[in-house]
Amino acid sequence: DAKTTQPPSMDCAEGRAANLPCNHSTISGNEYVYWYRQIHSQGPQYIIHGLKNNETNEMASLIITEDRKSSTLILPHATLRDTAVYYCIVRVSSGGSYIPTFGRGTSLIVHP
Amino acid sequence: DSGVTQTPKHLITATGQRVTLRCSPRSGDLSVYWYQQSLDQGLQFLIHYYNGEERAKGNILERFSAQQFPDLHSELNLSSLELGDSALYFCASSAPRTGANTEAFFGQGTRLTVV
Numbered sequence: 001d002a003k004t005t006q007p008p009s010m011d012c013a014e015g016r017a018a019n020l021p022c023n024h025s026t027i028s029g030n031e032y033v034y035w036y037r038q039i040h041s042q043g044p045q046y047i048i049h050g051l052k053n054n055e056t057n058e059m060a061s062l063i064i065t066e067d068r069k070s071s072t073l074i075l076p077h078a079t080l081r082d083t084a085v086y087y088c089i090v091r092v093s094s095g096g097s098y099i100p101t102f103g104r105g106t107s108l109i110v111h112p
Numbered sequence: 113d114s115g116v117t118q119t120p121k122h123l124i125t126a127t128g129q130r131v132t133l134r135c136s137p138r139s140g141d142l143s144v145y146w147y148q149q150s151l152d153q154g155l156q157f158l159i160h161y162y163n164g165e166e167r168a169k170g171n172i173l174e175r176f177s178a179q180q181f182p183d184l185h186s187e188l189n190l191s192s193l194e195l196g197d198s199a200l201y202f203c204a205s206s207a208p209r210t211g212a213n214t215e216a217f218f219g220q221g222t223r224l225t226v227v
Contacts, residue, residue, distance in 0.1 A: 034215060043114065043202050043218035044155065087155075097168040100145065100204065100216050102155040 003090045009107045018075040022088030025069040035073045037084040078110045116205050118219035130191040133222045137205030144186040150199040193226045
């Protein structure tokens with residue numbers, strides 16, 4: 001089962017920042033938080049990941065709280081093409097493997 | 113482009129039939145994961161292979177099987193197909209690095225329709 005909790009849906013105006021929250025209160029010390037997004041029926045797209053420091057790349061920024069129990073994905077200037085389901089995941093250990101395990105994610109709608 | 117290639121993109125077949133879905137991972141990636149996504153459902157993990165060996169199983173039906181070949185491509189075999197097997201099937205690959213925390217990259221999926 002997924003170890004994260006996200007709001008089922010959010011909306012954002014085009015050009016504004018989209019801040020997507022995620023709770024991962026049971027995360028352990030060496031587990032990374034990953035964010036992916038899935039644009040309607042396409043393959044999930046990797047966005048960013050982090051351990052405890054804030055991270056930024058060309059797609060987004062990731063803010064992780066000091067206690068690591070929650071994080072926020074920030075799309076600084078959302079566009080209509082950012083409309084997608086966003087998944088925050090912590091990989092689940094299974095028999096020595098670490099499996100990307102997806103919950104329901106947050107459906108982000110960016111409107112004009 | 114994630115670098116992960118899945119074929120075919122679309123597949124329509126009848127109940128009771130058998131199909132094979134193919135996945136070519138990114139160059140150098142040793143891990144391959146298979147997922148099923150039914151209409152309006154989340155991504156369900158099916159199975160994980162690492163360098164030719166099965167490493168983890170998820171909610172994979174006994175009618176389904178997979179393998180990873182020496183050239184690291186993987187195939188997912190679905191047999192005795194039922195209408196409920198209609199879904200998107202994704203594979204993902206990731207690179208081996210020290211520790212387990214590496215990002216996975218997904219293919220564009222195979223849309224299977226069972227009629």
